[in-house]
Every structure is written in C-alpha cells, then in structure tokens.
Amino acid sequence: MGASQVVISDLSADRLAKAKELGADFLLPVKREDVPEEMGKRVEGMLGGMPNISIECTGAESSIQTAIYATHSGGVVVLVGLGASMATVPLLNASVREVDIRGVFRYCNTWPMAIAMLASKGVNVKPLVTHRFPLEEAVQAFETTRQGLGVKVMLKCDKNDQNP
Numbered sequence: 351m352g353a354s355q356v357v358i359s360d361l362s363a364d365r366l367a368k369a370k371e372l373g374a375d376f377l378l379p380v381k382r383e384d385v386p387e388e389m390g391k392r393v394e395g396m397l398g399g400m401p402n403i404s405i406e407c408t409g410a411e412s413s414i415q416t417a418i419y420a421t422h423s424g425g426v427v428v429l430v431g432l433g434a435s436m437a438t439v440p441l442l443n444a445s446v447r448e449v450d451i452r453g454v455f456r457y458c459n460t461w462p463m464a465i466a467m468l469a470s471k472g473v474n475v476k477p478l479v480t481h482r483f484p485l486e487e488a489v490q491a492f493e494t495t496r497q498g499l500g501v502k503v504m505l506k507c508d509k510n511d512q513n514p
Contacts (some may be wrong), residue, residue: 424447429452
C-alpha cells in the first residue's frame with residue numbers, strides 16, 4: 351500500500367516542512383489568490399504527469415477545484431475535508447475526463463487497516479501531534495488550532511497522563 355510520489359500543498363510553511371520531514375516528495379506552497387487550474391498544472395509539472403488519485407483534505411473550494419484539475423483522466427478525487435455545504439467545482443471538466451469524485455465521511459471502513467498499521471509500527475504518527483494541552487487548557491488548544499499552528503492538537507483528558 352502506498353503512493354509512489356506524494357505532493358503536499360498547504361498555506362503554512364511549517365506544515366509543509368513537517369510534510370517533507372515525514373516523507374512528502376514535493377511541496378507546493380499555496381496562496382489564497384492562486385488559480386486552481388494553474389495549481390493543477392504545477393502538480394503535473396512536479397510529478398511529470400497527472401496523479402491517478404488526489405486526496406483533498408481541507409474542504410476549501412479552491413483545493414477541491416485544484417484536485418479535479420490536477421487528476422489524470424479516469425482518475426479519482428477523494429474528498430476528505432468538510433467545507434461549505436455548497437461548492438462551485440469544475441464538474442464539466444471532471445465529467446468529460448471521467449474523473450470520479452468520491453467522498454469519505456468519518457473514514458468509514460478505514461479503522462481496521464489504520465489500527466493494524468499502528469499496531470505493527472508500520473507508520474509513526476507521533477510527529478503529527480505537535481501540541482498537547484490538558485483539558486483545563488481546552489480554550490488555548492482550540493485557539494492554537496484556529497490559528498493554524500502545528501499539525502494535530504491533542505487534548506489530554508486524563509490528569510494522570512500528561513506526558514507527550
């Protein structure tokens with residue numbers, strides 16, 4: 351299981367650095383004003399071709415659009431991120447190129463594989479948890495997340511377990 355090459359895009363330079371540290375092959379810094387069709391071409395240029403699968407994790411309309419434009423004809427765009435209830439997407443582009451758009455809600459049916467990978471130590475997720483807060487500091491934890499700091503912010507609910 352796995353991808354032969356991975357492109358990660360993000361607004362945050364810190365998140366991109368973490369992605370590189372964890373094995374991303376290519377980093378694509380984005381700005382809010384970037385044009386999705388052009389970003390799709392940048393992905394193609396980095397990979398030397400269009401990816402067969404694009405996984406969109408933000409729910410941001412422009413990211414969904416970029417994923418559709420970037421994905422190879424006959425490929426799949428997986429929508430993981432939840433954004434607005436309505437989004438403008440290049441549906442005709444996806445349709446004529448036979449790009450499938452699939453949604454994943456709460457990662458249905460992925461838990462057994464994820465648990466097995468963690469149990470076998472096949473993946474190390476510890477570096478993804480960049481901030482930890484005791485429950486009493488929940489407001490600060492949510493503020494850290496709102497500001498886009500770090501990757502994953504964890505609330506520690508057990509007062510006896512405040513270790514990282």
